[in-house]
Amino acid sequence: MNGALAFQSLFARGNLRQLAAPLLIVMILSMMVLPLPPFLLDLFFTFNIALSIMVLLVAMYTMKALDFSVFPTVLLVTTLLRLSLNVASTRVVLLHGHTGPDAAGKVIEAFGYFLVGGNYAVGLVVFVILVVINFVVITKGAGRIAEVTARFTLDAMPGKQMAIDADLNAGLIGEDEARKRRLLVGQEADFFGSMDGASKFVRGDAVAGILILFINIIGGLIVGMLQHDMSFSQAAKNYTLLTIGDGLVAQIPALIISTAAGLVVSRVATEEDIGQQFVGQIFGNPTVMLLTAAILGVLGLIPGMPNLVFLLLASALGSLGWWAQKRKVRPATKEAAPAVEAAPVESQDASWTDVAPVDVLGLEVGYRLIPLVDRTQDGELLKRIRGLRKKFAQEVGFLAAPVHIRDNLELRPNGYRITMKGVEVGVGETYPGMHLAINPGRVAGPLPGTPTTDPAFGLPAIWIDSGLREQAHALGYTVVDAGTVVATHLNHVILSNAAELLGRQETQALLDHIAKDSPKLIEDLVPKMLSLSVVQRVLQNLLEESVTIRDMRTIIETLAEHAPRSQDPLELTTQVRIALGRAIVQQLYPGNSELQVMAIEPGLERLLGQAVQGGGDASGIEPGLADTLLRETAAAAQRQEEAGLPAVLLVPGQLRWLLSRFLRRAVPQLRVIANAEVPDSRTIRVTTIIGAKS
Numbered sequence: 001m002n003g004a005l006a007f008q009s010l011f012a013r014g015n016l017r018q019l020a021a022p023l024l025i026v027m028i029l030s031m032m033v034l035p036l037p038p039f040l041l042d043l044f045f046t047f048n049i050a051l052s053i054m055v056l057l058v059a060m061y062t063m064k065a066l067d068f069s070v071f072p073t074v075l076l077v078t079t080l081l082r083l084s085l086n087v088a089s090t091r092v093v094l095l096h097g098h099t100g101p102d103a104a105g106k107v108i109e110a111f112g113y114f115l116v117g118g119n120y121a122v123g124l125v126v127f128v129i130l131v132v133i134n135f136v137v138i139t140k141g142a143g144r145i146a147e148v149t150a151r152f153t154l155d156a157m158p159g160k161q162m163a164i165d166a167d168l169n170a171g172l173i174g175e176d177e178a179r180k181r182r183l184l185v186g187q188e189a190d191f192f193g194s195m196d197g198a199s200k201f202v203r204g205d206a207v208a209g210i211l212i213l214f215i216n217i218i219g220g221l222i223v224g225m226l227q228h229d230m231s232f233s234q235a236a237k238n239y240t241l242l243t244i245g246d247g248l249v250a251q252i253p254a255l256i257i258s259t260a261a262g263l264v265v266s267r268v269a270t271e272e273d274i275g276q277q278f279v280g281q282i283f284g285n286p287t288v289m290l291l292t293a294a295i296l297g298v299l300g301l302i303p304g305m306p307n308l309v310f311l312l313l314a315s316a317l318g319s320l321g322w323w324a325q326k327r328k329v330r331p332a333t334k335e336a337a338p339a340v341e342a343a344p345v346e347s348q349d350a351s352w353t354d355v356a357p358v359d360v361l362g363l364e365v366g367y368r369l370i371p372l373v374d375r376t377q378d379g380e381l382l383k384r385i386r387g388l389r390k391k392f393a394q395e396v397g398f399l400a401a402p403v404h405i406r407d408n409l410e411l412r413p414n415g416y417r418i419t420m421k422g423v424e425v426g427v428g429e430t431y432p433g434m435h436l437a438i439n440p441g442r443v444a445g446p447l448p449g450t451p452t453t454d455p456a457f458g459l460p461a462i463w464i465d466s467g468l469r470e471q472a473h474a475l476g477y478t479v480v481d482a483g484t485v486v487a488t489h490l491n492h493v494i495l496s497n498a499a500e501l502l503g504r505q506e507t508q509a510l511l512d513h514i515a516k517d518s519p520k521l522i523e524d525l526v527p528k529m530l531s532l533s534v535v536q537r538v539l540q541n542l543l544e545e546s547v548t549i550r551d552m553r554t555i556i557e558t559l560a561e562h563a564p565r566s567q568d569p570l571e572l573t574t575q576v577r578i579a580l581g582r583a584i585v586q587q588l589y590p591g592n593s594e595l596q597v598m599a600i601e602p603g604l605e606r607l608l609g610q611a612v613q614g615g616g617d618a619s620g621i622e623p624g625l626a627d628t629l630l631r632e633t634a635a636a637a638q639r640q641e642e643a644g645l646p647a648v649l650l651v652p653g654q655l656r657w658l659l660s661r662f663l664r665r666a667v668p669q670l671r672v673i674a675n676a677e678v679p680d681s682r683t684i685r686v687t688t689i690i691g692a693k694s
Contacts, residue, residue, distance in 0.1 A: 024077065031084040038106075041089055045107040045249050048081055052253035052260075059260040066187055071264055072194035078257050079201040082250045086212050089246045093216065093239065094223050108245040127213065127244055130251045134258050135206035142262035143196070143203065149265060150192040161185060161376050182376075195265055205254055209247060216243040289321030360401035360501065362419040363490065364408035369416060372432060372483055373405045384487040392494055397549035398510045400494060400501045416486055418493050420500065426493045428455030430482040435469050437462045437477035444475045455485065456492040499543035507536040514552050521556055529563040530572075537569040538576060545660060545671070547577065547584055554579050570657060574674075581677035588646050588671060594683040597650040597673075598636050601691035604629070608655050621662075629690070630666045636688040637667050643687075648673060650684065 031044070055074055062068045089108060164181045220239025224230040230238070293314045300310030363385075365373060372381040385403050393399045411417060418426035429452075430436075437447055438454050438461040449464040464472060464479075472479045480488065494501065511532075515522040526532055538559065539549050549555060558579040559572055566572060577584065589595055600608070604625075611621045621629070637647035647667065651659055653674040660672040678684060 025080075028077070028081050028084045031088045035091060035095075036088045038092065041085070041092060042107045044081075044085055044088075048078075048085060048250075048253050051078060051081075052256040056256050056260040056263075059263045062264065065264055066184065066191060068264060069187060069191050071261070072191070072198035075198040075201050075257065075261060078253070079205045082205060082254060083208060086209075086246065086250055090212065090216055090219075093242045093246060094219055107249055108242060110245070124240070124244055127247045127251060128210075130248070130255055131206050131210055134251065134255045135203060138255070138258040138262050139203050139206060142258065142265055143200070145262070146192060146195040146198075146265045150189070150196040161374055192265070195261070198261075206251075209251055209254070213243060213247045216246070286321045286325035289317050289324065293318035293321060358422040359404040359419065360421060360503075361403045361494070362422075363403050363405045363486075364411060364417045364419065365405070366411040366413045366415045367407060367409065368413040369430065369432065369482075369486075370407055372486070381483045381486055384483055385490065388487060388491050388494065392491075392498075395548060395550070396495070396498055396543070397552065398502060398506055400498075401506070403490065418490055420493070420497060425497065426455065426489055428485070428489055430485045431463055432482045433466065434463050435466055435472070435479050435481055436485050437464050437468075437472040437479050440476070440478055443477055447472055447475065447477065456489040495546075499540040502536065502540055502543060504532060504536055507532060507539065510539075510549075510552065511535070514556065518553065518556075521553075521560070525556055525560045525563070530559060530567065534567060534569055534572070535559065538573050541569060541573040542576065542580075545664075546587075547580065548587070551580060551583060574653065574657070577674065578676050581673075582679050584673060584677055585679060585682060588648055588673075589682075592682075594685050595648070595650075595678065596640075596645050596685050596687045597648045598633075598640065598688045598690060599650050599686045600655075601689050604691035605652065605655065608658070609652070612654055612658055626662075630663065632690045633663055633670065634667050636690055637670050639688065641669070645687070647671065649690075650675060650678070650686070 036044070055071075055078070058068060059071070093108075161182065164178050164185070217240050220243060221232070221235050224235030224239055225232060228235075293316075296310050296314035296317065299305055300307045300314055363373075371377045371379060373379045375382065382405075385405075389400055389402070408417065412429065414429045414431055416428060416430065417424055436452070436454070437449070438459050440459065447462050447464055447468060449462040449468070452461050452463055453459070454461045462477075469479050511522050511526060526535060539555070542549055542555075555576050558576045562572055562575045585595065607625065608621065633649070640647045647670045649659065649663070649670060649672045651672060651674060653676050656672055656674040663670055663672065
């Protein structure tokens with residue numbers, strides 16, 4: 001009972017399709033070993049012809065190559081089927097060929113007698129011509145196309161993968177669609193790679209057909225003359241005709257399969273099948289048909305030419321061209337009549353979907369850097385960029401926009417470009433497989449390599465071979481690989497432009513994140529007391545001076561405390577900085593060490609205070625005084641850094657904002673803090689007084 005159920009489930013409808021391929025392979029292999037009667041040979045030869053015709057028709061009606069992805073396997077199976085039939089028919093021909101022309105079945109007899117008129121010389125010539133057409137023309141051309149297509153498809157894979165990742169990062173497609181496209185790209189490369197190899201099956205089949213033909217003729221002559229006492233002419237007639245019939249019945253399906261292979265690899269993928277493409281592009285131009293008809297008509301009027309045939313075909317082409325021209329003009333006339341009504345349709349050509357959003361952060365790379373950012377090649381730079389965003393969020397206090405990566409053929413092969421809101425903010429070059437040795441200022445000797453400049457901080461550097469890495473470390477160089485160069489540069493750009501990266505969307509997302517733990521705190525502040533734009537401006541003011549916004553609870557509480565008295569972002573920023581004073585000082589002076597700072601001479605402080613009261617910005621400072629202040633501050637900051645101390649200027653609260661903005665461009669490494677921002681527990685020691693008379 002259980003055996004019957006198992007047998008029934010094995011041959012259920014769903015399992016029959018799974019059994020079809022194994023049964024076909026077993027049948028093909030058994031034909032090489034087991035003797036077959038002529039009737040089964042006829043059946044299998046007919047099946048082989050039908051299968052080849054079906055493959056050709058499927059290839060013609062296929063829209064894209066991947067729609068017939070099983071074709072390389074079909075080539076192998078059909079080639080194996082033809083060879084097994086050759087082995088089976090050879091056995092029958094040599095065993096029973098002396099009995100007459102139908103010894104190997106009616107199909108071989110038909111191909112050997114009716115198709116070539118019973119003349120084995122004609123049959124031999126026809127067979128050789130078919131083999132030449134198949135081997136030299138169709139198979140060789142299809143194999144070359146498959147080889148070139150496979151090479152270009154593999155070369156284009158990284159670019160296609162990057163385009164998919166760019167669309168995914170831009171939000172144009174979802175994760176499921178991106179996964180589907182990546183799968184199609186991989187399948188396309190696998191298909192054309194398989195076609196490149198499968199074309200060798202057909203070429204080998206053609207060579208095997210020639211060898212089998214001559215082996216069968218020689219073997220037939222030997223068997224007929226020695227074993228059956230036939231004359232040479234009788235043995236040659238019987239066995240040669242049977243062998244040629246066997247060869248033709250195998251080569252015609254082989255030619256059809258080769259043609260199908262050429263159609264699959266040579267067509268350009270469109271929304272039309274091959275028949276529609278052929279008719280539409282060859283017979284779609286009426287002018288071409290009319291000119292061809294005219295030329296044939298002139299040739300048909302020349303005496304001695306087959307006038308009837310030329311004139312008949314010229315008339316047919318002329319009529320077809322005239323009908324196509326008339327059909328082409330008629331719709332054009334109908335469309336031209338309502339020209340006024342059709343005008344608004346043209347305005348629909350452009351829409352808001354054509355307006356592509358600008359990437360907040362972008363990284364464009366030359367083609368030699370594609371492996372660094374290619375997911376399929378496990379690009380190391382992708383992991384580092386993800387790590388950069390995570391580190392930025394942890395250290396600065398908000399999540400920056402994702403970095404959209406794409407290739408740019410306009411860049412140099414090893415070049416890259418960092419963009420922010422579509423504007424270039426960083427550019428450099430990096431060389432995969434090499435290392436960048438950066439000179440921090442205290443190296444023991446030179447290195448062989450290509451001199452350059454560190455793209456992130458502008459330090460002198462040298463591109464060296466990987467083998468010199470340990471030597472560079474020993475000489476005091478800072479050595480980084482190609483991916484680290486790009487990642488460090490990108491990290492520097494993101495940190496330097498943190499304020500610009502904090503847009504309203506990021507600000508709202510940050511407040512929503514805080515509201516999960518303190519919903520009442522956010523509800524009381526935004527929008528009841530302060531608008532979102534004011535909160536954003538305060539946070540940007542902090543970020544512009546490298547103050548992190550991780551302590552959002554303190555920031556929100558301070559804003560809520562002072563918002564009833566002032567809505568000015570600068571005043572609110574001042575109060576927030578005082579509340580964050582401990583964190584600001586800790587960031588500049590880790591631990592509990594004393595604060596070794598620069599200060600301004602009291603008389604100069606009074607002059608600057610008067611400028612603040614008069615104009616409120618640096619325009620109120622006398623030009624000579626402004627130049628002296630910039631020069632002395634830059635010199636003092638350099639001395640601080642040479643002494644291993646941070647360049648920090650301690651000023652009264654009312655001067656902090658003015659001097660910070662005024663000195664920032666000339667001395668970017670300078671940090672200006674107010675007296676009120678220093679905790680009472682910290683000790684202050686002034687190392688330099690700016691403006692003091694020497």
